[in-house]
Amino acid sequence: xxxxxxxxxxxxxxxxxxxxxxxxxxxxxxxxxxxxxxxxxxxxxxxxxxxxxxxxxxxxxxxxxxxxxxxxxxxxxxxxxxxxxxxxxxxxxxxxxxxxxxxxxxxxxxxxxxxxxxxx
Amino acid sequence: xxxxxxxxxxxxxxxxxxxxxxxxxxxxxxxxxxxxxxxxxxxxxxxxxxxxxxxxxxxxxxxxxxxxxxxxxxxxxxxxxxxxxxxxxxxxxxxxxxxxxxxxxxxxxxxxxxxxxxxx
DNA sequence: TAAACGATTGAACGATTGCTCAAATGTTAT
DNA sequence: ATAACATTTGAGCAATCGTTCAATCGTTTA
Numbered sequence: 001x002x003x004x005x006x007x008x009x010x011x012x013x014x015x016x017x018x019x020x021x022x023x024x025x026x027x028x029x030x031x032x033x034x035x036x037x038x039x040x041x042x043x044x045x046x047x048x049x050x051x052x053x054x055x056x057x058x059x060x061x062x063x064x065x066x067x068x069x070x071x072x073x074x075x076x077x078x079x080x081x082x083x084x085x086x087x088x089x090x091x092x093x094x095x096x097x098x099x100x101x102x103x104x105x106x107x108x109x110x111x112x113x114x115x116x117x118x119x120x
Numbered sequence: 121x122x123x124x125x126x127x128x129x130x131x132x133x134x135x136x137x138x139x140x141x142x143x144x145x146x147x148x149x150x151x152x153x154x155x156x157x158x159x160x161x162x163x164x165x166x167x168x169x170x171x172x173x174x175x176x177x178x179x180x181x182x183x184x185x186x187x188x189x190x191x192x193x194x195x196x197x198x199x200x201x202x203x204x205x206x207x208x209x210x211x212x213x214x215x216x217x218x219x220x221x222x223x224x225x226x227x228x229x230x231x232x233x234x235x236x237x238x239x240x
Numbered sequence: 241t242a243a244a245c246g247a248t249t250g251a252a253c254g255a256t257t258g259c260t261c262a263a264a265t266g267t268t269a270t
Numbered sequence: 271a272t273a274a275c276a277t278t279t280g281a282g283c284a285a286t287c288g289t290t291c292a293a294t295c296g297t298t299t300a
Contacts, residue, residue: 012185013215013246014178021175022186026233033236034229035167042159045258047151055141058134060277065132066142073259075278085239094267094276095133104235109154111231113146115224116153119205133276165288180247193289195248214246214297 040084041108045069045077049098053087054106057099160204161228165189166197169218173207174226177219 012018041047048067052058060078064071078098081087088101100106132138160166168187172178180198184191198218201207208221220226 011181011245013181017176017178018182018186021172021178024175025186026171030233030236031167031171032164033239034232035162035164037162037232037236038158038167039162042155042157042162043258044152044155047155047158051146051151052141055144056137058137058141061131061133061275062138066138066145070260071277072261072279075276076258079278091267091277094274096277104231104238108228108231108235111224111228112154112157113150115228116150116157118224119153131275163288181245190290191247192249192291195246196288199248211247211297214244216247 037084040080040086041105043077045073046081049074049077049081050086050100050105050109053098053100054109057097059095059097061095063098157204160200160206161225163197165193166201169194169197169201170206170220170225170229173218173220174229177217179215179217181215183218 041050045067049063052063052066058066060071060074063078064074067074078087078089082089082098085101086105087098089096089098091097161170165187169183172183172186178186180191180194183198184194187194198207198209202209202218205221206225207218209216209218211217
């Protein structure tokens with residue numbers, strides 16, 4: 001016998017609220033995608049990379065020098081950002097230049113910065 | 121002998137770009153705070169909780185029932201969200217009601233949702 | 241006061257993450 | 271072809287994370 005409360009050891013207190021929120025709740029996929037996006041942004045190295053690319057297109061070496069990290073570590077993070085379509089790359093000879101894929105991320109960052117600034 | 125490039129095995133290719141971006145770069149603290157904020161939001165359970173609270177104030181039990189998880193697991197995540205000032209709580213007898221602390225997070229979520237929707 | 245119940249907490253665990261290191265690509269210059 | 275160099279990649283490892291489980295707290299009700 002299975003019920004909606006299989007995984008909850010307590011009874012539902014406000015069934016009306018639960019049902020109402022459930023009816024409005026977004027589908028699983030966009031929820032998953034949004035949390036994945038935030039997860040990508042939720043790392044200090046990646047945040048700093050995105051912030052840097054917001055000012056200028058940069059190559060791996062320059063980002064590494066700016067952030068005082070190895071280019072291997074930077075490259076690993078750039079791959080994650082590239083696969084998430086947050087940044088894009090173009091190769092010129094041996095050098096690969098990275099830049100922000102679009103302006104959405106900067107907008108998201110500005111809102112987040114505002115939020116932080118108001119807190120302190 | 122220490123230099124700016126101690127942690128980078130390659131030479132700086134575009135010194136002008138690095139110096140320019142370095143001069144514009146935000147201080148360490150807001151960068152850290154923003155990445156921490158995104159890290160908090162970057163978990164599917166917390167995303168779903170925030171989404172639910174965007175529709176209605178809810179108690180731990182109801183959130184657990186809605187998301188089909190134990191109230192212990194929910195409570196752990198609520199603590200993280202509360203300590204980050206993303207949600208607030210009020211106790212009425214045995215029941216603790218949670219709601220979003222302010223409208224900033226919803227705004228952030230809406231921007232993120234827009235970004236996701238455009239991608240697919 | 242004791243029992244019931246919603247919520248919280250801490251330890252333990254398996255899973256995931258971000259870095260390092262070494263090796264391998266890909267491209268250019270000798 | 272060979273050397274040099276920017277970048278990428280994969281394995282390995284320590285650290286962090288999210289859940290479960292059991293115990294506890296706080297409040298209400300019998």
